[in-house]
Amino acid sequence: MAVHNQILTAGQMRDAERKLIAAGISETELMDRAGRGVAEWIWRMAAGRSVTVLCGPGNNGGDGYVIAATLHTRGLPVKVIAPFAPATPPAKAARDTYRGPLAEKFEPASGATFVDCLFGSGLSRPIDNVLADAAAQLRAVHDIGVAVDLPSGIAADMGELLNDVAPYDATFALGAWKPAHWTGPGQDRMGKLRLIDIGIEPADSGTELVGTPIIEPPATGAHKYSRGLVAVVAGAMPGAALLSAQGAMGAGAGYVKLLAEHSHPAAPADLVLDEQSLEEALSDERIGAVLIGPGLGRDRKARARLADALDSRHRLVIDADALHLLGPETLATIDPACILLTPHDGELAALAKAFGAKGDTRLERARALSQQTGAAVLAKGCGTVLCADGRTGLFPPGSSWLSVAGSGDVLAGICAARMAGGASAYRAASKAVYLHHEAAELAGPSFSSSRLAAHVRRAMKQFL
Ligand SMILES: NC(=O)C1=CN([C@@H]2O[C@H](COP(=O)(O)OP(=O)(O)OC[C@H]3O[C@@H](n4cnc5c(N)ncnc54)[C@H](OP(=O)(O)O)[C@@H]3O)[C@@H](O)[C@H]2O)[C@@H](O)CC1
Ligand SMILES: [K+]
Structure with missing residues (x-):
């Protein structure tokens, strides 16, 4: 599969996803690729210690259920906090695959790694303060903070901070980079950036992460x-x-x-x-x-x-x-x-x-x-x-x-x-x-x- 330098807005990302779906790859398969890809990294980062996954209502939350299910199946102590019911078919399907502990309200949880799957590229407005504070509280009581696709509260297309977002140790961009990963005031909250390949084909989106250049020495005979x-x-x-x-x-x-x-x-x-x-x-x-x-x-x-x-x-x-x-x-x-x-x-x-x-x-x-x-x-x-x-x-x-x-x-x-x-x-x-x-x-x-x-x-x- 291709990993590339194209940067996609949330809308371009949805178009790219539709193309894959039209080519016969289901939404569930895409979510699986995303969630399993991130789970691989978290597995290594957590090193056997407990993981708390905060899941929102959309597909970012869906990724969270895949991550939780993957890590739980491997025997890691996992807890899901899901203050919203899953609202999309693939997120519902992903939740059904998770068999570990799940809280439907915020409750005190501490552990080694916090995984933020509250909102991703579908964030459309500031998160209400109670919810944002509860998420920040969870982030604060875990040693490591990992954001899936984007830290919740950062707008994908321009990188604005819609909320006061605590810094994460790592952010896993799904399928392609979003502008927020490389510019905007939210950029310094991301920690280490990794791109998880889910099969999005390279296409000219008009925006790119400029790659390392090659500088030609002067031509023979140059003056x-x-x-x-x-x-x-x-x-x-x-x-x-x-x-x-x-x-x-x-x-x-x-x-x-x-x-x-x-x-x-x-x-x-x-x-x-x-x-x-x-x-x-x-x-x-x-x-x-x-x-x-x-x-x-x-x-x-x-x-x-x-x-x-x-x-x-x-x-x-x-x-x-x-x-x-x-x-x-x-x-x-x-x-x-x-x-x-x-x-x-x-x-x-x-x-x-x-x-x-x-x-x-x-x-x-x-x-x-x-x-x-x-x-x-x-x-x-x-x-x-x-x-x-x-x-x-x-x-x-x-x-x-x-x-x-x-x-x-x-x-x-x-x-x-x-x-x-x-x-x-x-x-x-x-x-x-x-x-x-x-x-x-x-x-x-x-x-x-x-x-x-x-x-x-x-x-x-x-x-x-
Ligand atoms: N595209 C792809 O190829 C793939 C994408 N994938 C994943 O999907 C993510 C995008 O998913 P998504 O579009 O469902 O958006 P997401 O960020 O989960 O949130 C939307 C939900 O939140 C709600 N909502 C929004 N703002 C809110 C607020 N402030 N406060 C409260 N609610 C708010 C909104 O509801 P509404 O705005 O309609 O009220 C809706 O219910 C992407 O980041 C990646 O993780 C992968 O699975 C692999 C393939
Ligand atoms: K997130």
Whole structure:
């Protein structure tokens, strides 16, 4: 059976399930595959100690009965707490297979492992407080907490926390990843993530967990321009642009120029400084990508520099301050396919407001912004979201030590280097996120952004 990187919403998951049912696999068989798959893991985690399974009314609860029945048959001490009667035919059938102890009301239970099968992808509203508190109480008195498909209280499609959800040690995604597993505020409640294969066929859902990239070394006969000339536009605070330039140099650009009015004492010797007027400097047709925003400022001068960058018609990475200067009128005459926007959440909120891109979560806003502008959007943070051309990419999490000033400047520089080499904005940003994460691993645990930038070069090795 296939295990794959596609990410499905709850609706797409139901469609995929219908296809399997049409192909002759019953709902009960799918639930069996899911429940038995999770039970295998819990069997190992519980190591002979007791398991409490909390079952809800839907098919997530149905999975719980399969898990409980499988573990009970193997001789593990199991208890089911089922405050709802099963409401779907496969859940009813699954409950009939379970022969162990079952409580129809919440009652005190303690044990080694708690298995949350209250709600999965069918959660449609916040759980009422009494029920949510009782579930949290159960979670608290068990050593290990396991969530089946999703921790109850987290919405599958956007990852919102509909309730205050306690952290779990592991979450077993059933059939395919859901967006909530990789982005959104609920992501940090999941613990270790595992995907249980139930036979869902790979199909293009438009959203993927971006896989480890391969970075091609320069072609034989490559020269500095074919590898990519990155022009980093400096502004009021040149230190930030320097960090970006160092990120770009480490990420394989053939040539990196800092377009600044003055030299900077910290500039490395191999970084070329171009002190011509910005318009002139940007008229170089050999430029592969321009990066503007880090340390740019937001005053009139900054606006003028941004206008020059936009007028240059080069491929553009727009970050930091420059994102606050954008609006529909500034992009009106630009081919959006040339643009990668790299906002953090604050910048994303400002852009969403400026462009009328609606959404409550990073995922919704990034998608809406990409649709609205036609540009690629890399909405960075814990649970980074990449949107371009109607596609969405999510990523395995990077080091939490990346939450340091200047980290985004380095990422923007890496993006520019990968774009200057000719990759699409989506591919360039995908590789950049991985390089950024790997550089953090090599530089860490704790690091300054200049140390992070210095490790991008070594991070490349991982992907060659
Ligand atoms: N698709 C697949 O391929 C497979 C899916 N599988 C499993 O099925 C799960 C999805 O199942 P599901 O659709 O039955 O949804 P589920 O999460 O059990 O809950 C729905 C029930 O809860 C109710 N309800 C909702 N919110 C509520 C609230 N706040 N408070 C109270 N009630 C609330 C809702 O009722 P209603 O909204 O109509 O009132 C309905 O009764 C999925 O996560 C996976 O575990 C596997 O078996 C293998 C194959
Ligand atoms: K659950």
